[in-house]
Amino acid sequence: MLSDNQLLKAKKLFEISKNSTFYRGKYINYEELKDYEDFFKIPILSKDEIIGREHHLLTKDYNQNNIIEDYTSGTTGKAMTCYHSIKERNYKAYKLWKNRRKNANILPLDKRALFSPYYAFLEGEKIFFDDEDNDLYLSNINMTDEDMKDYFNALVEFKPKWFTSVPSALYLFSNYILREKLNVEEIGLEMIEVNGEMLFDYQKNIIEEVFGKILFNHYGSRETWCLAYSCKYGNLHGYDEDFIYELINIDTEGIGELVVTDLCNNTWPLLRYNLGDKVKLLSHDCGCGNNSIILDVVGGRKQEDFEIDGWIGNSVIFHYSVSRINSEFGHSIKQYQIIQQASNSFLINIVKGHGYQTLHGELLVKEILSKIPIGINIMLNYVKEIENTGNKFIYFKKEVNHNDKR
C-alpha cells in the first residue's frame, strides 16, 4: 500500500514521464493515475527494455548542461547509462550524508580510506592519496598478505576517520588482521560503510569482530543511488518519502524481486523498475526510531540465477555453503569463485586460508551437492589468488550459454 504522500509524488512522476518518448509509447492506455490501484497497473519496467535506449527515457525538459551520467558496471555483460539532474544528485547525496553524520558524525572532508581499484588501473598505484578529497585509495585488486601489510601500515599512518569498501575486500582484510593479531586501535576508525555487494552475515561477523560495532551497510544501485542505509541496530531502512518499494514473484518465504519507483528523479523517470535483487520487505518498528520500511537483502540478483536442465538456482547458495564451512573451520577458505562450465558441471577456484585441509573442500562439495539437482559434476581447483578485475568481486561466472527462452 502506498502512503498519500507516495501516491501524490507518483502521480506527478507519472505525468512527467509522459514527456519521454519511451514512456509515451509504453503507457499509451494509461491516461491518468487516479488511485492506488491505478499505480499497480503500471507495467513493470525491466532492465532489458531500457538497455540501448536509455536516453529515450529522458523527459523533454531536461537541460543537457545540467545532467549527470552514471554507468552501471554491467556484470551481466550489459552496461547501462543512467541520468540525474545535478539538483537531484545533490538531494540524494544530502540524504546519504545525513545518515553518515547521524551514525558517526562523518562530514564530507573527513579523512577516508577506501578499497577501490580506481588508481590501480589509472596510475598503477596500489596505494594512492587523493588530496583533493582527503581520500586514501587502497587497491582491492591487490590483496596478497604483503599488500595487506602495506595497507595496514598506510592506514596507521593516515589515521582515517572512516572507511568505505565492498564487503568482500574488507572481509579479506579483516581476516588478515585477525591472523596477524594486529591492533586496529592504531588506525582509530569511527565508521565503516560497505556498499556495492550484498553483505553476508559471515562477513559482517568477522568485520565487527575485528573493528567493533562501527559497520554500516549502504544499499543502492547506479540507477537509483542509495536505496537504503542501515541504522545502529543493523536494520536496512529504506526512504519511504523518496522511493516506492515493492516485491514481485514472491516465494513461500516472502522473498521476491525488488521493484522500485524513484520519486526523486524527474529527469530520467523509473516507474516500477525491476532491480532484480532478491529481497524481503519487513515493516516492523525499529529501536532507532526510524519508521521507514526495512529491507532484508537476502540473495543475489536475479541475473545471478543459474540453470541446470530447467532447474533454477541462485548463486547465493554457494555463499551459504562456503560460509557454513568457514564458520565451522575458522575461515579456512580464504577466497573462492565458482564457474559454471556446462549445464551440469561447475569448477570451484579456491584460495586456501589458514588451516585449510582437503577435507574442507570435500565437505564444501558435499554441501553444494545437497542443494542442487543430482548428477552434477563439481571440480575443485586450488589457486594462489583470484584476479579481481573491477570494483566488485565476481563470485560466480557462467561460461555456459542457455538459449533465451523468453
Ligand SMILES: [Zn+2]
Ligand atoms: Zn533502525
